[in-house]
Amino acid sequence: MRMNFIIAAVLLTAIGAYAQPGGPGSGRGRSGLGPMLPGDFAFVRGEFGITNQVVQGAPYSAEAVTEVTRTLADGNRIQRTITTSVARDSEGRTRTERTLGAIGPFISSRAAGVKTVFINDPVAGTSYALDPTSRTVRQMPISVRGGQERGSANRTTQAANRKEEDLGTQVIQGVTAQGKRKTRTIAAGQVGNQRAIDVVTETWYSPDLQVAVMSKTSDPQFGETVYQLNHINRAEPDHSLFTVPSDYTVQPGSPNPGRRPAQ
């Protein structure tokens, strides 16, 4: 009788353990923090990195700083800065390291301080999302496309509303860069606007590094965004930056990542 009770307890424990949810939902910042308000978010995990083009033979490392400034109707200003460490080796592997805190219009104390590290290794055909806190890494196969502006999230607004100007060449952070100014005009009445809205983007692109070293976007709807690569170092970065530390536990990537929401 006592033996049967023990076995039943073991059975219940086994089934109970199986029934525990794992993976999504077990992320940080979820439990015990109360209901979330609009604009709030909790970080679950890093998923993967995407490289739109593989650049070989042009290694560098830098600090990318993005400053977003939004001026409100009452003259108040919202300002935030995103700092990212970026590196690329001669083989085209890239590393992106960033501390979260804000995503788009959202700022979350729940995700503040969460560090994400992504390694894209086109040589191995794998993207790695490292979680330095839990010492785990998620890996997914990657496909590398041959050019820019191909992603579904890259805009394809009609060319008729666009204007492009050449800004010449200048040296930024020790790197020669070619400038272009693109102006997209939202015609009056298109989004309920009384007058036409000009969204202006200046991009300074380095042909040597094949990355934008500076960009500035001025959008009257969403404010001003300035992105710049600082402390550009063109020496070969340390190889260890592009390898997963041996004490990390490997987890499989998402089996079915997601779907596009209805508009």
Add this chain to the structure above:
Amino acid sequence: MKGSEQEFLKDLRVLAEDGAGGAPAAVRERLLIEFRRRSAHRRVVARARTAGIAAIAAALLVAWVSGDARHFLTGPHVPAPVVAEATDADFYPLPEAEGLPPIENATVIRVQMPVASLQLMGLAVNEDGAADPVQADILLGQDGLARGVRLVQ
């Protein structure tokens, strides 16, 4: 077995008819033998049942540890999921990212947010479930700014 059962019942009747005076020695002897035999049989059956349950419990534990418990608990074999490729397909582009430079290197993070937050991203959502949590993948450009969103299935 059937004959043994009948003899056992017959002996019990004899015992009952004799009352408290006591049964004949031969009958008592046969009853004791039969009781011992049945008792031993019950012990064997109980041990076999216990061993069976223990085996099932052990199998379930081993299966759970090896990740195959789904096969035991849900019946039909479920094929191993195919890991998707890292791609920025299926992301809904955010209006705020309209003017930003094109993506060179992107990263995707998974977050949990209230449905109402999707509205702030420019998506139409049902007001009824606005407070419900939803998991979404956010596509971040090289500048760390959100370019697109997709819901986690």
